[in-house]
Amino acid sequence: MQSFELIRPESVKDAIGAQSERSAYIGGGTTLVDLMKLGVMQPDHVVDTNRLGLDEIEVLDDGRLKIGARVSNSRLATDARVERDYPVLSQALLSGASTGLRNMATTAGNVMQRTRCPYFRDPAKPCNKREPGTGCSAMDGINRNHAVLGTSEHCIATHPSDMCVAMAAIGATVVVEGRKGTREIPFEDFHLLPGDHPEREHDLRSDELITHVVLDAPLEGAVSTYLKLRDRASYEFALASCAAIVTLEGTKVTAARIALGGVATKPWRAVDAEAALVGEDATAKMFEQVALLAFQRAIPLEHNAFKVELGQQAIARALRDAVQQASQGEHQ
Ligand SMILES: Cc1cc2nc3c(=O)[nH]c(=O)nc-3n(C[C@H](O)[C@H](O)[C@H](O)COP(=O)(O)OP(=O)(O)OC[C@H]3O[C@@H](n4cnc5c(N)ncnc54)[C@H](O)[C@@H]3O)c2cc1C
Ligand code: SF4
Structure with missing residues (x-):
């Protein structure tokens, strides 16, 4: 080193x-x-954030939840307010890494974690994200774990976080502090698509520090679930994952928030699927139909084409699981 x-x-x-x-x-x-x-x-220079405070979880007057950048993934997952109001976040966090890693990992670090693309992690291999202009080894290499949504001809790396998928579905704001003051960045704008510049991964300026993530107020009466599909049951990144949050009136869906992990270059909100679901009956058939919409613009490659169907199944099953809770009276 x-x-x-x-x-x-x-x-x-x-x-x-x-x-x-x-x-x-x-x-x-x-x-x-x-x-x-x-x-x-x-x-x-490595600038340690350990002595900055930023380790509180606080409910704001408007019902949103303010999470300090240094709150560990374990603490966030087991916070009583998170378990009660944002169970999808708790589930997503607990599905990631291992207990030891979650005890160390911070909220800001998780938001900022880098891709697990093996070519990115190997300085001997060309990689546009690590060294702009050198090419993308994954494009014609082993791309089984790579993205099918939000890709460009320059990069197909997935964003690996589980926590961020839940936050994308819940709706959140990333609060950053820099030499010019504080900025609040909507979560969906924080991570950038690779486009022509895969080396630019987020909307954070070089002097800026993430101080908090603020979750939107929970949807009243919502049911939710986080489903993670992977090669083995623990200690593995997602091949496809889905955070689904819905509200129902009788059998009709009145609001839907669906976000995907493991299949896209950033935490991915499936807005077409959400729009198609609202006002419809909450049936397994309808969930399968809207799941197709989420992958209309997918660009599968040689080894990762299976992710299209896997991702669709993740959506359909996550919605089924969430709605099943409503029929069992488990509102959240
Ligand atoms: C074996 C293994 C398995 C894993 N499995 C999973 C998994 O299944 N699911 C999952 O979601 N994750 C998984 N992870 C990733 C893990 O969640 C992340 O490594 C962790 O969340 C990063 O948090 P950290 O605090 O350790 O970040 P650090 O390593 O300290 O930092 C990560 C990045 O964030 C930047 N950073 C840190 N704090 C700030 C700040 N306040 N403002 C701005 N930038 C900042 C750093 O400069 C760095 O670029 C795994 C990791 C390992 C090693
Ligand atoms: S997919 Fe992205 S991170 Fe992986 S080799 Fe290609 S440019 Fe690099």
Whole structure:
């Protein structure tokens, strides 16, 4: 690993002051340290966020939930307010990594985690995301784990987070602090599509620090579920996942929020499927129909074409599971 200087600021202001093009913030280090060992990320300065506070979870007056950047994935998943009002987030978090990793991993670090594309993680291989203009090894390589939605000719890497899929479905705001002050970025605008610049992954300026993520107020009477499909039952990233949140009036769907993981280059809101579902009867047949809409613009490649059907099944099953809770009276 390349040598680096560890900076341990005591305030957000000092942390921002210490940040530069050649530095990186560190939360739990479960992504950053890995990538530094591999030589994929080589910051000269590592700015520790451990002493900044930012570790509270607070209900705001308008009913939204404000989560500090340093709240660990374990604590967030088991917070009583999250379990009660956002069970889909709790389920998504608990489906990720392992207990030890979740104890270390922070909310901001999870939002900012990098892709697991093996070519990105191997400095010997061409990769437009790691080294712009060198090409994409996955395009004609082994692309079984790669994305079918939101891809470009320059990058097909998936965003690996489970937590972010739940947040995309719930609706959230990423609050950042930089030298020019505070900005609030809608969650759906935070992660960027690869387009011509896969190296640009998010709307965070080089001096900015994530201080909080604020979840939208929970939908009253909603039922929800997070379904993760993967090669083995634990300690594995999603091949396809779905966070589904619905409200019902009798048998009719009155609101639907559907987000996908494992199949897209960013946490993916299935807006066409949501729009088609609202006002319809909550039947298994209808869920299968709207699931098709979510993949209308999918671009499958040699090894990942199976993800189209897998993703459709994830949507249909997640909706079925959520609605089943409503019939059992388990509102959330
Ligand atoms: C073996 C393994 C299995 C895993 N399985 C899963 C899984 O199934 N599902 C899943 O979702 N995830 C999984 N993960 C990923 C894990 O969730 C992330 O590594 C973790 O959430 C990152 O959080 P962290 O605090 O450790 O981030 P760090 O490693 O500290 O940082 C990650 C990135 O975020 C930046 N950063 C950190 N804090 C801030 C801040 N406040 N503002 C701006 N930038 C910041 C860092 O500079 C860095 O670029 C797995 C990881 C491992 C190692
Ligand atoms: S898919 Fe993206 S991250 Fe993977 S090799 Fe291609 S450019 Fe790099």
